[in-house]
Amino acid sequence: MALWLVRAGKYGEHEPRFFQDNRVYLTWEEFTGTDLSVAKDYEGIKSLMQQQYPGEPARRIGNWSGQVWAFVLATQLGDWVVVPRKSNGSIAVGEVKSGYTFDPGNAPMYRHYRTVQWLNTDVPRSSFDQDLLYSLGAIMTVCEIKRNDAEKRIRAMSKNGWHSVPVAPVSVGKVAKDVNQPDDEAEVDLEQLARDAIARVIIQKFKGHGMARLVEAVLKAQGFTTYLSPEGPDKGIDILAAGGAFGFDSPRICVQVKSGDTPADRPEFTQLIGAMQSVSANQGLFVSWSGFKPTVLKEVPTQFFKVRVWNQEDLIEKLLENYEKLDQDIQAELPLKRIWTISLPES
Incomplete structure (x- = not known):
């Protein structure tokens, strides 16, 4: 069995179809009208790629051909797929249940697919060891993840509540190069x-009430006057924030913060709405480190003018935007340094 990385678009734009349809799609725009099953091996895929991109360098053709080959021919029934989610910062894991299928009746970007049984669509990234996250960070649309017993360890995670399971490293000899450019390259x-x-440092140092303290620090850096509820039962009110030096100006915001390892559900969202009314807040902010279940996300449009939701990615984004303005104690607990590096295009 193998483990495959499949991406749902550069910005996660195809995620809804992946999970609604119980499929992974090869969203390769230039091949929307071609049944790729006409290719019987890697060289056949490469020939189609050369016809489609006659002016591209050989190395790039080889890279792209390897990705399409992996999806169409190399993936087998029973293999597992991982899909890093852009929408909520988690990782979805599923088992392949069908061979490659081409359906010309589907919308152009959803004609190439494999059926998948999703085992968990919201595994927190913090549940994965750093070396696995490194492999899952490959900038490719499709590739096999083989390094460090990745498949064995993720299967073990599924039996351990999706928490990391130590696995002794396996000593292996030199492996022949795969035409699919494996994750180590x-x-x-x-x-x-x-x-x-x-994220790993945040969840280690700011778990529980500490997460509310970190969110409060971000709001202060944004210019709000705040009140932080003491540790303990808070009835859905972790932070109150408002504009002005004394906090008497609008907007008046009621904030609920969840740092647990499961996505927030609708009852918690409803609790925030009730808390907003009890303190006369005109807006709310729901921060959930592990993201939100679909029951919450369905409510977002109807509450658009009243409530905002932040997942892990959103909180880190706001933290980085305002880092220089954070309280010095917070900066000492979470020391960060800005660096510059080359921006690489997604393959």
Whole structure:
């Protein structure tokens, strides 16, 4: 069995179809009208790629051909797929249940697919060891993840409540190069890896009430006057924030913060709405480190003018935007340094 990385678009724009349809799609725009099953091996895929991109360098053709070959021919029934989610910063894991299918009746970007049984669509990135996150950071649309017993360890995670399971490293000899350019040679998303490292420190140092303290620090850096509820039962009110030196100006915001390792559900969202009314807040902010279940996300449009939701990615984004303005004690607990690096295109 193998483990495959499949991406749902550069910005996660195809995620809804992946999970609604119980499929992974090869969203390769230039091949929307071609049934790729006409290719019987890697060389056949490469020939189609050369016809489609006659002016591209050989190395790039080889890279792209390897990705399409992996999806169409190399993936087998029973293999597992991982899909890093852009929408909520988690990782979805599923089992392949069908061979490659081409359906010309589907919308152009959804004609190439494999059926998948999703085992968990919201595994927190913090549940994965750093070396696995490094492999999952490969900047490719499709590739096999083989390094460090990745498949064995993720299967073990599924039996351990999706928490990391130590697995002794296996000593192996030199492996012949795969035409699919395996994950140990793929470029990686350094920005995402840096954010994973930041996330790991945050969850270690700011778990529980500490997460509310971190959110309060961000709001203060944005210019709000705040009140932080003491540790303990808070009835859905972790932070109150408002504009003005004394906090008497608008907007008046009621904030609920969840740092647990499961996505927030609708009852918690409803609790925030009730808390907003009890303190006469005209707006709310719901921060959930592990993201939100679909029951919450369905409510977002109807509450658009009243409530905002932040997942892990959103909180880290706001933290980085306002880092220089954070309280010095927070900066000491979470020391960060800005660096510059080359921006690589997604393959």
